[in-house]
Amino acid sequence: MITNRCFFKVVNACAFTATDQDDLFQEIAIQVWRSVPSFRHDSAVTTWLYRISLNTAIKWTTREKKHREGRQTIEKTEYLLHDYHSQMDERLIWIYEQIAALNEIDRSLMLLLLDGFSYKEMSDILGIGESHVGVKIHRIKKHLIGKLENV
Numbered sequence: 335m336i337t338n339r340c341f342f343k344v345v346n347a348c349a350f351t352a353t354d355q356d357d358l359f360q361e362i363a364i365q366v367w368r369s370v371p372s373f374r375h376d377s378a379v380t381t382w383l384y385r386i387s388l389n390t391a392i393k394w395t396t397r398e399k400k401h402r403e404g405r406q407t408i409e410k411t412e413y414l415l416h417d418y419h420s421q422m423d424e425r426l427i428w429i430y431e432q433i434a435a436l437n438e439i440d441r442s443l444m445l446l447l448l449d450g451f452s453y454k455e456m457s458d459i460l461g462i463g464e465s466h467v468g469v470k471i472h473r474i475k476k477h478l479i480g481k482l483e484n485v
Contacts, residue, residue, distance in 0.1 A: 340383050343445045347433050348391040358394050365390045377458055384451070385459045388442045395438065432478055440474050447471060 341362055349358040366386050373382060433444045439460065446456045453471075457464040 339449065340380065340387055343449065344384075344387040344391050346430055347441050347445055348395050350434065354398070358391060361394050362387050362390045378455070381451075381455055381459050384446060384449075388438075388445075388459065392438045392442075429478075432481060436474065440470060443467065443470055444474060 341359060344362065345355050345358050349355040366383065369382075369386055373379075377385075433441050436444065439462070442460055443456060446459060451459070453464050453467045456467045460467070462470075
């Protein structure tokens with residue numbers, strides 16, 4: 335159950351069309367499958383899964399940006415033809431849009447925070463200091479509150 339939630343959040347924060355979401359989910363699933371033999375049990379399974387998911391999403395996003403740079407494809411405007419968010423709460427749509435606008439590390443931190451990970455666990459997953467995690471989260475929250483006040 336936690337695995338699906340982890341994948342869902344990472345995919346929704348990093349991929350914005352149904353096709354891209356499917357592609358990214360497949361990339362993450364393949365990477366997890368390939369990484370199972372090397373799992374050393376040094377951390378919790380969820381920490382390990384998040385690390386793989388986030389790293390795969392960051393690499394995928396970078397690769398996709400390079401691939402699509404300078405091109406306008408039908409996939410970029412396909413979402414206009416479909417109402418993917420009609421079942422979602424408007425507040426949830428807003429927060430996902432705001433998270434999507436953040437850089438990769440900040441986006442990853444927010445997803446981990448929403449899933450209830452401790453600063454220590456976030457530090458382990460992202461490979462940054464625990465105090466750095468706290469500072470970044472404080473700044474992100476402040477930024478989001480400012481955006482919310484302007485809505």
